[in-house]
Amino acid sequence: MNIIGRMRKLLAAFLLCFASAAAAQLVVEVTGAGAQRIPISIAPFAGEGALAQSISSVVRADLERSGLFRMIEAPAANPPLTESSSVNYAEWRARQADALVQGSVAARPDGRLEVRFKLFDTVKSADLSGVAYTMTRAQARATAHRIADYVYEKLTGEKGVFSTRIAYVVKRGNRYELQIADADGAGEETALASFEPIVSPSWSPDGRRLAYVSFENKKPVVYVHTLADGKRQVAANFKGSNSAPAWSPDGSRLAVSLSREGGSQIFMVNPDGSNVRRITQSGGIDTEPVFSPDGQTLYFTSDRGGSPQIYRMPAGGGEAQRVTFEGSYNVSPRISPNGRVLAYISRNAGKFQVATLDLASRQTQVITDSDKDESPSFAPNGRMILLATVNGGRGVLSAVSADGRIKQRLSISAGDVREPSWGPYTK
Amino acid sequence: MRAIWIAVLGAVLTTGLVACSSTPTDEQAPAAVEDRSGAQGKPEPSSGPIAKVDVTGRGISGPDPAVKTGVLAQRSIFYDLDQYDVKDQYRQLVEAHARYLRDNPGRKMLIQGNTDERGGREYNISLGQKRSEGVKRMMLLLGAKEDQIESVSLGEEKPRSEGHDEQAWAQNRRSDILYQGEY
Numbered sequence: 122m123n124i125i126g127r128m129r130k131l132l133a134a135f136l137l138c139f140a141s142a143a144a145a146q147l148v149v150e151v152t153g154a155g156a157q158r159i160p161i162s163i164a165p166f167a168g169e170g171a172l173a174q175s176i177s178s179v180v181r182a183d184l185e186r187s188g189l190f191r192m193i194e195a196p197a198a199n200p201p202l203t204e205s206s207s208v209n210y211a212e213w214r215a216r217q218a219d220a221l222v223q224g225s226v227a228a229r230p231d232g233r234l235e236v237r238f239k240l241f242d243t244v245k246s247a248d249l250s251g252v253a254y255t256m257t258r259a260q261a262r263a264t265a266h267r268i269a270d271y272v273y274e275k276l277t278g279e280k281g282v283f284s285t286r287i288a289y290v291v292k293r294g295n296r297y298e299l300q301i302a303d304a305d306g307a308g309e310e311t312a313l314a315s316f317e318p319i320v321s322p323s324w325s326p327d328g329r330r331l332a333y334v335s336f337e338n339k340k341p342v343v344y345v346h347t348l349a350d351g352k353r354q355v356a357a358n359f360k361g362s363n364s365a366p367a368w369s370p371d372g373s374r375l376a377v378s379l380s381r382e383g384g385s386q387i388f389m390v391n392p393d394g395s396n397v398r399r400i401t402q403s404g405g406i407d408t409e410p411v412f413s414p415d416g417q418t419l420y421f422t423s424d425r426g427g428s429p430q431i432y433r434m435p436a437g438g439g440e441a442q443r444v445t446f447e448g449s450y451n452v453s454p455r456i457s458p459n460g461r462v463l464a465y466i467s468r469n470a471g472k473f474q475v476a477t478l479d480l481a482s483r484q485t486q487v488i489t490d491s492d493k494d495e496s497p498s499f500a501p502n503g504r505m506i507l508l509a510t511v512n513g514g515r516g517v518l519s520a521v522s523a524d525g526r527i528k529q530r531l532s533i534s535a536g537d538v539r540e541p542s543w544g545p546y547t548k
Numbered sequence: 549m550r551a552i553w554i555a556v557l558g559a560v561l562t563t564g565l566v567a568c569s570s571t572p573t574d575e576q577a578p579a580a581v582e583d584r585s586g587a588q589g590k591p592e593p594s595s596g597p598i599a600k601v602d603v604t605g606r607g608i609s610g611p612d613p614a615v616k617t618g619v620l621a622q623r624s625i626f627y628d629l630d631q632y633d634v635k636d637q638y639r640q641l642v643e644a645h646a647r648y649l650r651d652n653p654g655r656k657m658l659i660q661g662n663t664d665e666r667g668g669r670e671y672n673i674s675l676g677q678k679r680s681e682g683v684k685r686m687m688l689l690l691g692a693k694e695d696q697i698e699s700v701s702l703g704e705e706k707p708r709s710e711g712h713d714e715q716a717w718a719q720n721r722r723s724d725i726l727y728q729g730e731y
Contacts, residue, residue, distance in 0.1 A: 351599030
């Protein structure tokens, strides 16, 4: 069996196992991981000591945090290993590493740096190829995330999300900040600071803009914010409340909840605020619209049946069908990138938890054990769901694998963190 | 799918990109190192430049003495759990404000509906909206005009009490009345 087959088998075994292994690193705490993780060694990259940020340690942290890999320490080597050092496969097998990464960082004549690495299958004694990147010093973390994505995809067959970004809101005292960070929580930058609440950030499909709800005008108004230049456009500021923006997959429209005609109803609007069109026509509450990945269907929360439940309807308008039936409070629908799984917040005996519904089999599963969960958000590869919850009286972010088995907690000191949204793949 | 991906990668590797052939391997021919140092391979920093917008300086409310005395100084209507209609005990308060609007057609009002912290933030915006619209409807019946009142919701975002028990929640399930100049 080749390494991919072997890793897939391991992955399958991992998916069948309940586990409770715990590890802690930086701000991300992995509170649950698979018992069967792919053992891999990431050797220190030759020459990386010249960088402020070691490439190999970021790659290690990324892979370990995914819950799918177990790090095998590489013994000190002199001279340090590079991508072209010969590999003694038998030795690595004896250390029980199924895979190995070796690499180097070298200065280029133009002042930039070249990072090269190779991935090896030690079980099959095979060189799985590698990549060379040219980068500036400031790009060390970004490059490390790219390397982790490469390794992750090679060994699991699934695209990695280490190079993606997340958005969330931090509340410190009466100050609210909409922040953007790498998927590992590092490198955070503030996109918007305000003395009034900010909720419901939603990434444009190209990852360049965020739609969100800001209360800076003493009422909820939907803005579209371009991250690179901080330019903001009002997408919806009608009489009444304007909230719950969700982008269409092609980025051309936003579905929003507006009370301009009385009650909360779903409308479609262009990101510049033009072309407003009402989509739902119920006497009750219709809110939290979200598009299916193909853009054909809208999932949303409605109390039309007497309690808040999730419904779906054609994105252009039409008859709505009820989707959730268990329990008396199901809100905040999100659709997995492959369109097959609905994640939402379900109230069970007073606890608000993340549940998933397999749309084909109709099987539901509560996947968290916290009790104040909000705002679930799928990673672009669908494996993890980011959410807000409360821990020790403080708002924290948490991530759980879509099958509920891997759990991570991401906390920021001195502040309440809430309203997370996982961004799309970056080109 | 995977086969295609590998095929594509293979094609990329063989189309003139710098090959790294110096890796001796004992059992299998080495694969090349793909050179992404060209424009298309430049690692875009995952954290692109983010421009900061600061609106913390906004939101100064001006005083409005005319509506700060007597019953008009009472501005909050509280609700029982899962209730959205104005309770009898607040009828006088709503009537007084409706009368004021009727007698002062140039005056305008914002009604902000609020909920306690339990449940989803967006759904709570809709529930708070239900509360403020209930107050507005009552005022319209009592002679206020549509263009004088805007009913909005702050959901669970602006609690009056930061506690996490029923006493705090009861303070937070409310509608607040603000006159123009106060918001």
